[in-house]
Amino acid sequence: MGGVSTSHVLLGLLCAGPQHGYELKKAHDERLPRAKPLAFGQVYATLGRLERDGLVAQTGQDREGGPDRTSYALTDAGRQRLDEWLAAVEPPAPYVSSTLFAKVVVSLLASGAAAATDYLIAQRAAHVARLRELTAVKTARDASAGDVVAADYAIAHLDADLRWLQTTLARVTDLHQEVIT
């Protein structure tokens, strides 16, 4: 999965009405729980680019409290750009690119089947531990719908990785033969 487009997410958050950078950062972290929190610098830099491109416009300044409190609103062009992004289907996994996969192949080249197997077993244990953590997040009594949906996404991907780790453990010897000849 590539990185999430911060600019499109900010355009979406501005559909709720004009907001300044700090409010947008808070809204982002709240609506996309368990995503990497957005840095303030990134929010202001992105807003600057969006304004330059005419997708958002300044609507006022609130100088109370010191820091930059410029409010921004979505423009018609911004709304159109957002709608295009929302409707566009993402290419499903165009490249097979994964650190896990690369590490197994390189491990076989550099260190042999035993090292690759050790790595796969250790990685599996780390995945299982994370799977259990996220499942606990989901089953907590006070879990919000956002928590559950975010955890579901991560769990589904960890589960897919785990299936791959299992089958690759069984195929290490075959893969080793292929890699070294």
Add this chain to the structure above:
Amino acid sequence: MTALLTGTGLYRSYGPTPALRGLDISVAAGEIVAVTGPSGCGKSTLLHCLAGILRTDAGEVRYRDQDIGLWSEAARSRLRRTDFGVLFQFGQLVPELTAAENVALPLLLAGSGRREARKSATLWLGRFGVGDLADQLPGAMSGGQQQRCAVARALVTEPRVLFADEPTGALDVLTGEQVLTEIVHVAREQGTSVVLVTHEPRIAAYADREVALRDGVLDPTGLGLGLGA
């Protein structure tokens, strides 16, 4: 934590085929333990032995420090009505009884009054989201609804230990997760221990701990989920 249920040196064969080959396991009060492993690793046999459904060929199953292998069939059957709840992949509801009658059955067998049993049954059906199906026969329900009834039936006696063998194996992903989440909530609230047999990592993750089996013994690599399972 002190152990509520232990199996020590468990052996069990089906004819010449060994299913358990000297296995040790311990479950604490309130603990959820996943028993994992590929098909044929002995995990279902282990569940049946721990629940007192199957006798072991050798070894001891102790529940609250008593060797239940020494008990009569009737005493072990009584234990399953009062202290244990058992849940399989397919509901195994009595087809001639309504959902509420099915769920009330273990209470009636344990000596509860009819009215009280009916009340508890309705409560538990509600908890698993099938309260409005109380008067339906199993044949009129979907597989998922039947399984929710079966979970309610397994928990209605508020057992100390729930034995669940691939309890969501026949359910769609969302229904399976709802059922498991509710089982976890019940277990946490009531301090119920759960022995959860599964071959899926995603399901095992609901447990506090995973015990991996291979060929009837503990798998020291922890890779019980099995290659290609």
